Amino acid sequence: MRGLIVLLCSCWWLSAIPAHAEAPAPADIERKLRTLLTRCLAGTDECQEFDFRVPAETEDMQQVARSVKGLIDELGEHGGAEVLPLLWQLDARGSFDAMQAREVIQTRSMLRALATRSCAPPSNEEIAAERAGLGDFAVLRAQGGKLVAVRPTPEELEDLSYFLVAVREAGPPVGETHEPGGDWRKPAQANASLDAADAELRSARLRGDIRGMDTAARRYLVLLGYPAPLKASEENAYGWHGSRYASVMREWAAVQEDLGAFSEAAALYRRTSPVDGACGTGWEITLNEQILGVIRTTEQHAGCRGIVAERLLDVGDRYWGDLAASPPYGPTRLREAGFDVARLYRGALVTRHRDLPPEELKRVLSAAPEPLRTDALRRLQQRGPEAWEKRVLALEGFADVGQRDALDPLAALALDSLGETQHRAVAALGILAGRPRSDPCSKNHVLGGGSGERRPIRMLGDQCATALNPQERDAMATRLLPLLKAKDGQTREVTAKALGQLGSPLAAPQLRKLSKDPYTRGGYFSEDHTRTYPRYPVREAAADALSQLKP
Structure with a gap:
């Protein structure tokens, strides 16, 4: 055990390096890591050295695990292709950190490549050519409680043209290819x-x-x-x-x-x-x-045009070590190249509601007046649904990028949309305009951090300069209150949640009326799992919202 302790002492060099010291050589890091993991690498099973959180035989082994994690992180920060074989070896033996280190290495490789590749936004000539071919495009709007297909406005056509040029080289959506015949309930015979x-x-x-x-x-x-x-x-x-x-x-x-x-x-x-x-x-x-x-x-x-849609999703909002100052995966790359990111989201918003089931989308387009009906159906057959809004989460992206400029358009979308599109618009508005946890102009302000199920949205209330005052939140709540009377239970649910986030006391009387809302979805098991009780999500959302309205 004394030899193990000596090895541990030799590894705490990681935390002792002064900030101005030269970066450690990847070969030195790998050598130290292989020495610590001699026993682990000799076997084929998962190794205790990768998890310092579980009980270990000795405190020394827990310190080994901490040192191993630090060394793997260092490989990610300073290594290159030469350390990838070792990272795969560690992954095969149960390391959760090895593939994260690999991702940091590959991210750095991408960033080096960006410096050598041009990335140009749509040109005026490209936009004009695209716009000339949009006479057959129909936008779907909510009118009288149903969707109707109409021609876009000139402003919508300009934004849509810009967006469609930008995503012209896009590949298929990530993860949506269907391999026919697969069913986890019916695995094949041994092969x-x-x-x-x-x-x-x-x-x-x-x-x-x-x-x-x-x-x-x-x-x-x-x-x-x-x-x-x-x-x-x-x-x-x-x-x-x-x-x-x-x-x-x-x-x-x-x-x-x-x-x-x-x-x-x-x-x-x-x-x-x-x-x-x-x-x-x-x-x-x-x-x-x-x-x-x-x-x-x-x-x-292939360059940046092939992944404009993926960058608009902004899934790279996470810690990247020394890369964190310039998030490498979101729309920052596009903005720095001269793209109008807000316009991209506006253009995608023109395609809202086109993620309807195929037959329903066809039915809505078939009800359009001629010649739009024939043109739109032909376009649908040739190009598919063109459901770009849902693919790039444009509602959430527009809220995040537009900030205060997005408030009125987002409120209009919340009132003039249907189904999931409406629910996402209401939810995005609740996050964007939500009441901050504390005074954003105070030195002790606690950041709300924004949220969102897939696409993060920054809260206006996180900054003193952008936070809504109580009167503005009251006005926004007043606009949403009619949705509490919607026939659709999910609309009432998401609206109650948004009103709780807004924190306007004006919503309290209407929220109290939902204490006996009849909408049910799912249920709860009894403690002995012999019975189930219906779940009333609108009632729960209203009760939670009322608790948030308290000073």
Whole structure:
């Protein structure tokens, strides 16, 4: 054990380096890490050295785990392609930090490439040409409680033209490719060939043999028909979160990226399903990782125009070490290149409601007056639904980028939309205009941090200069109050939540009337799990909102 303690002492150099010291050499970090993990790397099982949170045999082992984590983080901060084999070896043995370090390395690689690639916004000539071909486009508006198809306004056409030029080179949506026949409830019979390819992949990962991983992953997917649509019904292995072929495809995308095969890596990242198993938890994290991979690899083989849609999702709002000062994955890259980001979101908003089920969208377009009816249906057949608003989460993006300028348009959208589009508009407005936790002009102000299920939205109340005063929040609440009488229970629910966020006491009388709202969705188990009780989400949302209205 004394030898172990000596090794520990040699690793605390990480925290002792002065801020001005020269960065440690990746080879030195790797050598120290391999020395600490000699026992772990000699085996094939998950290693205790990767988790200092679980009980360990000795306090020394917990300190080893802390040192290992610090060293892996250092590999990410200072390493390059030369340390990727070791990171794969650590991932194969249960390290949660190894792939995060790999992602930091690949992010830095992308940023170096950006300096050598041009990125130009739509030109006036491109916009004019696109606009000339939009005579057959129909925008969907809510009128009299239903959607109708009408011609866009001139302003909408200008914004839509700008957006469509910007996304002209976009690939298919990330993670939405359907491999026919796959069903976790009906796995195929045992398949020795697939099992052997999977064992080969695992063996190569344990060795850190990236080219061997490439060969094994390709063999696995070719057995299922790749590059054609996979014969997913032949998959014989499913985990709790998804099929083995999806896991292999996701891993192969990362391997292709590590080998510099950026075009194939981008296609694989786009194609892989983030969830196709019995449990849906964690799918959003997986999807976001695939989106980041698409952005990195596309930037390095095709440039920025191919991933405008993915950058508008702004999924890279997270800690990136020394890269955090310039978020590498969001719309900052577009803004710095001269794109009008707010206009991109406005253009996408023109396509709202087009994420309707196919038959319903066709029905709405079929009710348009001629010649728009014929033109719009022909366009639908040729180009598909063009549901860009939902794809780039333009409602949330417009709220985040527009800030105060987005308030009135967002309120209008909340009142003049239907279904999920309306619900998202109301929710975005509640976040954007929400009452801050404390006085934003005080030195002791606690940031609200914004929120949003997929696309983050910065709160106006986080800054003294932008925060709404009580009268403005009262006015916004007054505009939303009629939605508490909507026939749709989900509309009443999301409106109650937004009114709670706004914090206007004017909403209290109407919210109290919802204490017996009849809308139910789902239920609760009794403590002994012998009975279920209905859940009343509007009542719950109203009660929670009333609690937020208290001073």
